[in-house]
Amino acid sequence: MNSFNFSRHFLPEQGIWLFHMETPKFKTNSLKCILPLPLDFEKASANALLPFVLYRGSEDFPKSIDLIRKLEDLFGTDLSVDVRKRGEWQLIDFSLETVNSDFLPDNNDVLPEAIKILSGILFKPLFQNGGFSGNYVDGEKRTLEEEIINLKNNKMEYALERCYQEMCQGEPFSVFRYGSQEKIRELTPEGLYEHYKRVRQKAPIIVFFVGDLPLDTVKKWMVEFFPSREEVYEIKKNGLEIAPRPEKIVVEKDSISQGKLNIGYRTGINRRDPDFPALLVANGLLGSFPHSRLFRTVREEYGLAYYIFSRVESTKGLLTVSAGIDADQFEETVDIIEKEWNKIIRGKINQQEFEFTQKALCSQLKISEDNAFDLMGIELINALNSFGELREEMMRKIKEVKPVDVARVLSRVKRDTIYFLEPNEEEN
Numbered sequence: 001m002n003s004f005n006f007s008r009h010f011l012p013e014q015g016i017w018l019f020h021m022e023t024p025k026f027k028t029n030s031l032k033c034i035l036p037l038p039l040d041f042e043k044a045s046a047n048a049l050l051p052f053v054l055y056r057g058s059e060d061f062p063k064s065i066d067l068i069r070k071l072e073d074l075f076g077t078d079l080s081v082d083v084r085k086r087g088e089w090q091l092i093d094f095s096l097e098t099v100n101s102d103f104l105p106d107n108n109d110v111l112p113e114a115i116k117i118l119s120g121i122l123f124k125p126l127f128q129n130g131g132f133s134g135n136y137v138d139g140e141k142r143t144l145e146e147e148i149i150n151l152k153n154n155k156m157e158y159a160l161e162r163c164y165q166e167m168c169q170g171e172p173f174s175v176f177r178y179g180s181q182e183k184i185r186e187l188t189p190e191g192l193y194e195h196y197k198r199v200r201q202k203a204p205i206i207v208f209f210v211g212d213l214p215l216d217t218v219k220k221w222m223v224e225f226f227p228s229r230e231e232v233y234e235i236k237k238n239g240l241e242i243a244p245r246p247e248k249i250v251v252e253k254d255s256i257s258q259g260k261l262n263i264g265y266r267t268g269i270n271r272r273d274p275d276f277p278a279l280l281v282a283n284g285l286l287g288s289f290p291h292s293r294l295f296r297t298v299r300e301e302y303g304l305a306y307y308i309f310s311r312v313e314s315t316k317g318l319l320t321v322s323a324g325i326d327a328d329q330f331e332e333t334v335d336i337i338e339k340e341w342n343k344i345i346r347g348k349i350n351q352q353e354f355e356f357t358q359k360a361l362c363s364q365l366k367i368s369e370d371n372a373f374d375l376m377g378i379e380l381i382n383a384l385n386s387f388g389e390l391r392e393e394m395m396r397k398i399k400e401v402k403p404v405d406v407a408r409v410l411s412r413v414k415r416d417t418i419y420f421l422e423p424n425e426e427e428n
Helices: 044-056 064-073 111-123 134-153 155-167 181-186 189-202 215-225 276-288 293-301 327-345 351-370 372-384 391-400 403-412
Strands: 007-011 016-022 028-038 078-086 089-099 205-211 248-254 259-266 305-313 318-325 414-423
Touching: 007 215, 016 215, 016 372, 028 111, 028 372, 044 064, 044 078, 044 089, 044 111, 044 134, 044 181, 044 189, 064 078, 064 111, 078 111, 078 372, 089 111, 089 372, 111 215, 134 155, 134 181, 134 189, 155 248, 155 259, 155 318, 155 414, 205 372, 259 327, 276 293, 276 305, 276 318, 276 327, 276 351, 276 391, 276 403, 293 305, 293 318, 293 327, 318 327, 327 403, 327 414, 351 372, 351 391
Parallel strands: 016 205, 248 414
Antiparallel strands: 007 016, 028 089, 028 205, 078 089, 259 318, 259 414, 305 318
């Protein structure tokens, strides 16, 4: 079975959406457990801290070293946690990977034991003195604060995050995936545990499985190891539209030698929109690839940018152009980007760059077949967008896009915010 598409199943008692792909392609069985939580300034820091504290200790494995040793005993099973952001969702992410039983002595299947461990981390946490372990909470709070501080050191990502914050003021999307230092410092072991009890009971769970095991087997383990829950909320759509408002330019200074330009656009399009494949092609023509228009003009022809690219946030419906430039080239760079944008709208697209873009987008989707977690990542975005097209269907639609579709889509897109992080000349 090599279609590389997931079958989708709902387990109502557990509140679990199970996405299953049976394939002999990989030597491992891979499983990802996602808890999608609505982005909220007041709760984001607690949501971000939670998985790292849960991972530190459970009833079955009170110390991290106990868990590490157990995973090693299960032939080097890998279990990791993370927090991500997609649209206006904050995603608590547990990833699990075990060796396929065909490659183990006596066909020893370690996956059920690994799933049981994962369930224990989620639903049987270490409880001390009315809350989580104070030492674990304090340690993970320090680590999370350091992650927020480190964002400022990555100037490219920091500038993009600041662009999103300015662009989406008052919207959940403006919240950073780890919350804020101020809110992290307010968290207590008792308060975090009370928050955990609400998440445990109400958050939907999305489970992805890729491996050489039939659906009935994986479903049986989900029912066996994950508890029944009530009052699980639905996965709701993200907000796209906002009231029209004037463009704004935000300029900030920092101790950098190279300016960071980010231009944010509202597309009004996400994966549920029939125009989404055309938006992907438009973004590819504009700035996703080495052959894209902005790379060839702004960087190679005019020599204005150290780097330049565009990207689509397909759940929130945003498009951004990012560039590293000298401070005195700000206006010229913005002007050239706008001219190239308008050329595409007027249909000034040659056949070769158009076909290159379609092939490159389809190649990206095809390459995902080589990595189980890449396959899960694509399906996760579909799940958060009311279960969009399967990969083969998306590739077909990309191939059907015409230049007139690209022009129509880009004409819908509205420039919202220009953010520029410029060098502080006095410090330099």
